[in-house]
Amino acid sequence: MNLKSKKIVPYLLVSPYIIYFLIFIAFPVLFSIVLTFHKWNIISPMQYTGLTNYIHLIHDEFFIKSIGNTLIFLAIHIPLQIIIALFLAEVLNQNIKFRGFFRGAFFLPVIVSGVVVTILWQQLYGFDTGLLNRILIFLGLGRIGWLVDPSWAMPSIAIMATWKNVGLYVILFLVGLQTVPKNYYEAADLEGATHWQKFSRITMPMINPTIFMVVVLSTIGGFSLFIEPYIMTGGGPLNSTLSAVLYIYKQGFFYYHMGYSATLGLFFAALILGVVMIQKKFIEKEK
């Protein structure tokens, strides 16, 4: 092999990925940036509109509402997920009977299709005939408009999303818990520490990096909330479950406002990046 071919071979070897990257990642990103300055409904030629899409975005009450809805979802979903996952991980870290079975059982919803889970919960949440309301009625309590009451719809989706994803975070917390040296607890036992004291003074500080990782992962996952409102509520009632991604999708693929949809997407991506950067700063600070 001569010197020239030696230089070319590495490039040839990485070229499949480079080609893939250029076609499926770099080009779409650059194209969507170009789109933000245009009006385009796919079938007609693009029209240059300057900053119109950006100006529209600032005044778009639906987009602002969709961001607000997404933040409400995150505000409910993340703490709920952490508390439940941590509690379950703590329990499953003990020597309990059928530990292996429970670990598997809690992870099961994670691998079930999001669409299947959503349809299942839609049935459970049914206002007149859903199982949850039937139980409430049986207990002599009033019905809850899980998906039909604007103030309940997003919390209901957050509860479902927590049920679906909690297994993954249980595993992450379990890994975190197992890295805590046992002698710390033994020393605390000798000092007569209570269970809560051990949890708050030893466990929590030791698994802080895991908590932050869970927060970051759930934030990114939560920002991309789409399947659940798309299937369960279509963004209703009264736009109370209209998530940002669902709104971007509607603009793009219901109305074919490709330029505006790209603008929303770009803005939203920047927003997620900003939030994750802030979280990263916190993590670094903690370290």
Add this chain to the structure above:
Amino acid sequence: MTKQWINIVVLIVFALSQITCSSKNERNPNHLIYWSSNNTQEIEFARYVVNEWNKNNPSRKISFQPVPEGQSSEEIILAAVVGKTTPDIYSNMWQGDVEDYARAGVLVALDTLKGFKDFIYSRCDSNVVKEVTSPDGHIYQIPWKINPIMLMYNKNIIKHLGLKHPPETYSQFDSASEKFKDENIDKYGYVDKWFGYSEVLVTWWQRFFDFYPLYLAASGGAPLIKDYKAAFDNKYAVEVFSFLRNLYAHNYFAKERLSVRQDIFLAGVIATRFTGPWEISHADKFKPKGFEFDFTHMPVPDNHRGPIYTYCDPKNIVIFKTCPNAQLAWDFIKYMINEKNDLKLLKLTNQIPRRKNLETDSLFTDYFKNNPKMIEFAKQARYVKGTDPYPNLTEVFDIISQEYEACVIYGKKSPQEAIDDAAKQVNLLYMK
């Protein structure tokens, strides 16, 4: 080594360009491609028509394939338009999409083809021709088939409620609903059966099954859009919103989505629904023993006079500009929708051909004798409307849907307020 690689790359690029060019340039003008809908019955119909045509016209061939599978046929057609891979003829185009495609310049203006005008006036009423004429004066679609939306009702329940006929006016509908509700309150005091149901969805097309047919019925087929302005800010739309709002407010219609489970109409959970003729074969196949159903027109305001219109979900035929021989395409379409083939379509698919005097034409008499439930649809076919020939109808229906939800389902706005707000937004949409 480098030279070898460059040679290989050049060869591949050359081969690809040859393949692409040949596929573009070598279209035989006497061999066209036709896409049909992809449901089983329509595939069978398309196959039959194409085979018959090819037998009689060996030198003017048509190849047929169902529209490729996708989330919706509309999405596939859009992708084909963008990729310039459209068929020459497409027979399942929703009327509301045609104006957008016409404006994009991808459809053939059919009125420029020889014999088109004579043919269309012999097939359709002048109202139908007017309905499919674009604001630019051209016609880009051939009205083909319709599925009128009507009130499907459970005959046993209507009889049980002591009614001589299904409810025809708003007040009859309300009083029947009240009676039915009184009989269906469970031991905990909650309603577990409803007189009617319309999917509680904000999605724009859901309004084809509630607001829009009711609006057409109340208004005698008035337009939704006229001269690029909202034409629905009138008493009829307000009356429809009031009627529907009352149904939800009194729990005559369920607010929860019931569509994910077994057929709620056949299970007796609801007594009526707004739907089309496609339900007949399904209901006949799966209905429990003794279950009887029928269809009637959409309910109208108590003081309504004159014919009762409805929405007909029209699917039309278009020729794309990529077609190398529009005259041949038109000749094939004329054959495909002649009387004999319309009867075939009716027999195979239970979808109504959009042609004049269907229920009185002797050619169709036997069919209606054997399918008595379809007579109601054939009679209704005289008084149906599709969509107005304006662009952005998806957004128009979405705006109405948003207001519908706020007013009808959740009672957050009065009907007048909701209609006014929807009209304002639609006017703004067309001003942009």
